[in-house]
Amino acid sequence: MTDAVHRLENGGRIDRTQRLSFHFDGETMHGHPGDTLASALLANGVRLVGRSFKYHRPRGLMAAGGEEPNGLVRLRQGGRAEPNVRATEIILYDGLVAESQNRWPSLNFDLGAVNDRLSPLFPAGFYYKTFMWPASLWPTYEAVIRRMAGLGKAAESADPDRYEKQYAHCDVLVVGAGPAGLAAAHWAGRTGARVILADEGAELGGALLGNGQRIDGRPGMNWAAGIGAELARAENVRLLPRTIVAGYYDHNALTLLERVADHLLQPDQGQPRQRLWQVRAKQVVLATGALERPLVLANNDRPGVMGAGAVQTYINRYGVRPGRRAVLFTNNDSAYPAAMDLAKAGVAVAAVVELRAQAPLRYLPELEQLGIELLVDRAVLSVTGRKSVTGVQIGKLNEAGDGVVAGLERRIDCDLLCLSGGWTPSLHLLSQSGAGLQWDAAQGCFLPGPGRAAASQAVRVAGAANGDFGLQDCLTLGAEAGNAAANDAGHRRRGRGPRKPAADDAAAPLPPRPIWSIPGPGRNGGNNSGSNGGKAFVDFQSDVTAADLRLAAREGYRSIEHVKRYTTTGMGTDQGRTSNINALGIVAQALDVPVPQVGHTTFRPPFSPVTFGALAGGQVGPLLDPVRRTPMHGWHLAAGAVFEPVGQWQRPYYYPKAGEDMAAAVDRESLAARTSVGLMDATTLGKIDIQGPDAAEFLNRIYTNGWKGLAVGGCRYGLMLGEDGMIFDDGVTARLGQGHFHMTTTTGNAGHVLDWLESWLQTEWPELVVYCTSVTEQWAVAALCGPNARRLLAELCPDLDLSPAAFPYMTWQTAALPGVAGGLEARIFRIGFTGELSFEINVPAGHGPTLWQALMAAGEKYAITPFGTEAMHVLRAEVGFIIVGQETDGTTTPEDLGLGRMVSGKKDFLGKRSLSRSDSMRQDRPALVGLLTDDPGLRVPEGAQLIAGTNPAPPQRGQGHVTSSYHSPNLGRTFALAMLEGGHGRHGEAIHIAYDGRAVPATVTAPRFLDPVLEAPERAK
Amino acid sequence: MLLISCPWCGDRSEEEFSCGGEAHIVRPVTPQDMDDQAWGDYVFMRRNEKGVHFERWRHGNGCGRWFNVARSTVTHEILAIYQVGDDRPEVPE
C-alpha cells in the first residue's frame, strides 16, 4: 500500500498495511506506523525541510536520529504547538500537523535568504563591530536582529497537557539499548539486580535497527527484539523506551525524560504527556553509541547531503529510498555498508569517494560485484545545487589534507551525497558526570579518560561510546560492563550467564583519516564565504562555517570557549552533537596546535532539550505551593471573608458586609474591637512546645530578656536576635510548668524559629536538657478582644475567675468550657496584640470551629465582630506594637524600636555583643516613631520616605521611611509608624513625607496613639 | 543531587536536608569581653574552603538531627560524616 514515491516495496520496520495521514506546511501526505516524520517526509520526496538560522539557507534532513541539526519543525497547533522539534524524533501518528520554521513567506520562497547573499557582511561576531552609531538607533537595529533570529515560534496559549515526575532507585542504570546496552542490561539483569534500561528510541536495538548488521546468523534487529522481550518479562528490569537520559548529576543521580504520549495525537485521559524520571543509580553503564560526523566541505548543507549511517537507517529501518543517484564520501569504513545497502535498495551509486589512501579490503569484492566505482585518495571538494544536490566536484588532496593537488578533477551528477567523517562517541553524559575525556589521535575522537571525577559517580562506558566500534566488541564488552556493574552494586549471578552472542562480521573497522575541513576547489583552497566554492558548514544549526572559526582564531579568540561564544558554534539546540569535533579540529589547525591542547567545551545537561513542562512536573497551577488553611476557614469563607496570603497560609484579611469596601469594613472591625468585642483567628501563629529542666536557661540564651524569673502561669513577650544583633522574630511565651514553656512565633517565621532553636540546642548547647516540638498544627486559636471580652468569656467558662486580680494580664489558665463540645478544655492566655483587653483561647485544632461558633453565638448580644488581619494591624499600630518584617527589616535592633528595656544587661544572649558595636550604638540610627500628617484625612503610602526639607526632588538622602500607615476610626484620623533617623529624640518635630514627587507635611510623635488596656478597669461601653 | 547518609536514617536525597554552613565555629563563651574585630570574625568571617569543607547538615525532612559532613567543594564527594562535637576527621584531600 505504499503510495509514496520514495518508499521501498519491501523491508524496514514499518507497517505497510496501515496508512497514516499527516500534514506538513499544509500539504497532506501519508506514512506508516513505524515511521518518523522525517522518514515519512523523505518517503514523500520532501527534501527541503527548513531554513537555516542565520543565512536562511535551504536545508534538508541529514541524520536519522536525535543529532539531526536541520530538520526542526513546529509540531502541533494552538496550546500544544511546540517549536524546534526534530523531525527525526517525531513518531508519526495519524493526523500529525507540522510546519517548517524560520521562513517567510514560505519555505520555498524565503525572503530571509537575502542574508545568504549579504553574508560577507555577516561574518562571525559582526554585531560586535557595528550598530553603534548613532547610539540612539541601536534599539531599532536590535529589534530587527531579534526578529530575524530565534528559529521557531512558541505556542500561543497555555499547554493543556499534564506532566509528571517519577523518582526511581536502581542498582544498574543502562543508558542506550543498542547491542552494547542490551548486552549490559541482559547480563546485569541475570544477577537479580534492579536494572533500568533507557533508550531515546521507540524501539530497542540502537544502531542494529538501521545498519543491517547480523548476530548469530540473524538480522541484528531480531536479536535485539529477542533480548528486549526477555528483559520485558524480567521483574527486576524496567525498560524505558522513548526515554532520553538528559542529565548526569552528583552522586549518580540522573534525569530521564520519558515521552509518554508524544507519539499520540494527544495524551489519553489521565495520562501525562511526558514524565521526568529522577533515577538514583548505584551503578551506571553508558552504552550511548557514537554519532557519525559530516565532512566539512563547500556547500555541504545542500538538501540531499546526508550522513551515510543515516541513509542506511532510512533504507533498512524505514524502507525509504533517500535519493536516486548517490555519491558517498568517507574517511572511514562505515560508508561501505551504506553504499551496498543503497545499491540493493535500487539507488544508483555513482561512486564511493575514499579519502584514505587505501580502501578496506573486506568490502571490495562486494563493491565490485555491485558495480560501484571506488575513487581512492580522492575528496569531494564541493557540492552543486541549491534546494537540492545536483552533483559533486571531485579532487585530490595533498598529504596533509590542507590543500588541493588536483582540483576539480571530475564532476559527478547525483542527488544524494552521503558523508561519513568518522564517529564521535557519545560521551556527553560521561562528561557531565565530571569524568575527563582523552583525545585519541588514531580514531580522531575523544574517548573516556582515565579516572573519574568522584568515586560516587560510579559509571562505566561500553560499546561505540567507548570507542569499540566493532559489533563483537560492543556485545562482549557490553555484557562485561553490565555484569561488573551489577557486581559492584552487590549482586552476583548464580549459575551461568546468558549465551554469548556472536557478530557475523567480527572485524573491527580500520581507523579513519581525520581531515577537519576539505579544502575548497577555489584558488586558495579556502572555505570562505563568497565565490570561493561556497560556505563549508561546521555547525549547521547555528550556521557556523569553517571560515567563521578561522576568523575567530585570527582575531585572537584563541580559547575554544571564546571561539564557541564568538562564533556560536555548538550553541544550538543540538549543542553541536555532530559539529563540535570538527570545530575543534579546524580551530586546532588554525592555531597550529594539537587538538588536545585546544580541548573541548563543557558538556552540560541536558543531553537533548527537555520540556519546561516536564521539569516543572505536576506541582503547578493550584498545586504550585500548599495552601494552608485554619480549621475555621470554612466559617470565614461562609462569612464572606477576603483572604490575605501570609506565607503559605490564607488568613481572613477583612470581612466586608454588603456594600462595604475594604476601608469601611476595616474601620467597622477596628472600632468594634475597641468598643465592644471582636474575634480573630490567630491559629496561624507558630507554636513551639519547649520542655526540659534547662528550658528557662535555654530561653535566656535565645531571647534578649530574662526568663528565669517568670512564674509558672505567666507569659512574657520576647525578642530574638540573630548573632548580628538584628531582630529576627518576636512573640509571647508562656510558662506552662517549671520546665515547660509554650512559645509563639510570627506566622511566617514559625519554621525558621524552630530550626534556629534546634540548631543551637543540637550543635552548640547539647548539654542543655530541652526538647522543642512544633505544636502549631495542634492548636486552634481564637483571639477575643475588646471591653466585652471578659464578660463574654465568663459566659463560656463560668467556673473560671476572670477578674483582673485572679487572671491578670500576661498570665494563662486552663479552663473547661462546659457549653462547648461537651466541656472542652482550653488554654486561655490573657495576652493580645491589639492593646485591648484580650484572651487568646487555644483548643485542639479539631475543636476550633466549635469554639469559634460558640464564641460567635455567645457574643451576639455584644454584636461580636470577627476581624481580619488588616483591622488587627490597625489596632496594634494604634498602641505602637511592631510587626517583625514590617517595622523591622533585618537591620533593626531592640533599641531602634524603643525596646531597649527588653535587653537584659545581666546575661548573655544571642546577638548581644553585636549591640555594642559602634554602628549599633549610633545615635542617628533609624528609630521607631509615630507620624501624624497635617491633613488628618491623608493616608500616606507605606514605604514613603521622610525628608529633611520640603522639596522631594532628587537627588537627596532620605531620613527614614513609613513602615505602617492606616486610617483609625478610633483616632478619627490617619496615622503612621515610621523609622526615622535619630527618631527617639525628634518627637514633636515637623517633617515631610515624600512619595511620587509629593512632599506631605506631618509631625513626628511617639509611636503610640492609644494607651493599651492592660490592667486598667474595663472602659465603659 | 547529593546523596547524604544521615547517621540515623541512612542514604537519603539532598531534598530532605539543609546545609548549615561551616562547622566547628564555636560560639565564644564571653562575647562581651571580645573586641569588635574578634566578634566580627566570629559572626561573619568564613574559611570558605576550596577543597575539603567541614560543614553542618540537618536532616530536616527526616529525623531532624544535625550532623557534620566533610565534603569536597570541588567534586562534591562526601568524604566523612560524623557527629556534632566530634573533631574534624582525617580525610584525603
Place this chain on the structure above:
Amino acid sequence: MTGPRHQPLAHLALAAAREAPRPDAGVTLRALPYQPSIILRGESGDAAFVKAFRAGLGFDLPLAPNHVSSHDEITALWLGPSEWLILGDVGPVAPAGQGRLARALAGRHHAIISQGDGRQIIAVSGPRARDVLGKLCPLDLESPDLAPGHCARSILARCGILLHPQPGGAYHLHVARSFADYAWRVLAEAGLEFGVAIASGD
C-alpha cells in the same frame, strides 16, 4: 468527653465524593478519622526511660531508626533518636502527668506532647500505590528499609510526611493538618493515570 472533631479534609466533602468500589482503580485514597496520638520525647540512650516505657505500655519503644513497634492498639513510630510518635490512646496529656504513659515515665526526663489534632493520616492503597508515591516522594520505596514495620519521615511533593508502610503494599501517610488538603490533592493528581478511588473514612 468532647464533641465531634472537625476533620482536616472535611471541606473536600469526601463522603459525597466517595465512589462505589472501583475494581479498575489503581490507587485508593482514604482519609482516616481522628486518632489520638502524642509525640514522646526522651533519650534512646536512657535505659531507665526505655524501661519505664516498656513498663507502662507493655512493649519496647523502637530504638532502631525508622522502626515501628506496636502492641494492643498502641503503635510507636521512631521519628528521631529522641522522638517517637505514639499512635493510640495513652491517656490524657493534660493536666500533666495524668495519663498512663505519663505516670510510667514520671521522674524520668521526657516530654509528652499532644498531636492528634495536628495531623491527618491518609491511607494510600491499591496495586499502583507505590507508583503514585514514587511520583512525589524521593524515598526508595522498594527498599527493605521501607517494608512494613518501618517508617520514614520524608517529603511528598511540597510537604513533609511521615510514611508508614502497611501490609499488602498500602501506606499510611501522616501529614500536618494544614497540609492535608495539599497532600490529598497531589496524591489524587498523581493517581489520575491509574484511576483513583476514594474510600470511606473508616
Place this chain on the structure above:
Amino acid sequence: MANYSIFALGRNALQRHRHWPRVWRSPKPRPSYDAIIVGGGGHGLATAYYLAKQHGMDNIAVLEKGWIGGGNTGRNTTIVRSNYLNPESAAIYDHALNLWQGLSQELNFNVMFSPRGVINLAHDHHEARELRRRIYANQLAGVDAEWVTPTQLRALCPILNLDPGMRYPILGGTLQRRGGVARHDAVAWGYARAADRLGVDIIQNCEVTGMTINDGRVEGVQTSQGEILAPRVGVVAAGHSSVLAAMAGLRLPLESHPLQALVSEPVKPIMPTVVMSNKVHAYMSQSDKGELVIGAGIDGYNSYAQRGSLPVIEETIRAIVELFPITSRLKMMRQWAGIVDVCPDASPIISATPVEGLFFNCGWGTGGFKATPGSGHLFAHTLAKGEAHPINAPFALERFYSGALVAEHGAAAVAH
C-alpha cells in the same frame, strides 16, 4: 584603522575578513608591573581599562587563570538595573548604569546594552509594601522607578500570567525603564580589547597561586607562569575571592555557592522586557538570539564546582511555567552554574585589606554583572589613589566589624 564600524565591516568583507586586527595580544608576563589585577572577569578587565584610561597607569597586567570572561561574567543572566534600596547601593549601581549607557561607544565594541526595562513583581501585600518602599527610596535617590499595575503589566509583557486565581496572584510590580540586559561576553571582550589598546597586558592561563607579602606589604604574586612583582594588587576573583584571601592569610565574610541558570531553545521574540519574581523565585528575559535566559537560585551548600543540583532548576522552571504559561512546551537547551561569592548583607566589598597594597573587589554574589563598569571605575580609583572613592567607601570590610552593613536582601533576593 583598528576601529570597528560598519565601514570597517564593509572594507573587510571585500578582503574576505583576512585583515581584522587581533582583539588583544597574548603577551608573556613581564617580571614586574605597577599594579596587578587578579581575575579577568568583567570587573577585573574594567578595572584595568579605567586604571589605564583615567589614571594613566599603563604598566599593569590582568592575570586570568583560565580564559577572560570565563567566570561569572560569562555565565550570568545579564540583568542590568540600579533600583536598590539603600542610598549607598543605589549610588553605586546607578553609577554603573550611567556608564552602561555609553559603553559600546566608549569601548568601540557593541556590548548590546538593551534598556528594555526590568520588572519586579509583587505577589502579596508584604512584597508590595517592600517594593513601594524601594520605589520611593529610588525616587529620592534619582533612580528611575515606577509602580506598574496588572493592566500595565499586560501591555509590557503580554505573556505574563495575570490570572487573579493563580496560586500567588500578581498584584503589580516595579518597573525600571533604564534597566535591561547586555551581551555578557562582549563586555569582557570589549573591556579587554580597549585595555589592551591602552597597553594593558592581559595574561590568560595564568593562575595566581600565592602572594608575596613582606612586612605586611604585598610585593607580588606567584603564578602558574612564575612570580610577578607589583606593589599593588587588586583581586577581583568573584567566587574565588576567599581562596585568594587565604593566600594572604585573610578570611572574608563570603561563602561560595553555585548559582544556576539555563536557556531555552531559541524562539521568535515573545519576551520584550525582563521580569523577575522574588516570591516564586524566577526571572526571565530573552536574548537577541532568541533563547529565554532564566535565572535560578543558589544551591544551599558551598561549592566551587560550577555545577548545581537539579531541584534548584526544577523550582525555577515551576515558577516560570506559572508566570508564563505558554513556555510549558518550550525546552531547556542548556543549564550551567557559576560560583558566586555571597556576602552576608548582599552587598559588595570594595576594600583595602590589612595587607598594604592589597585590595579586594568581591562579594557581588548573585548580582554584580550590572555593576561591571561602575565597579571597575571605582576600583580603579581605589587602587590608583590607595583610598576609596566616596561612592565605594561604605563598602569596605570595616563594616563587618562596626556593624554598618548595607542590607540589600530585599532588593537582591532574587539572584541576579
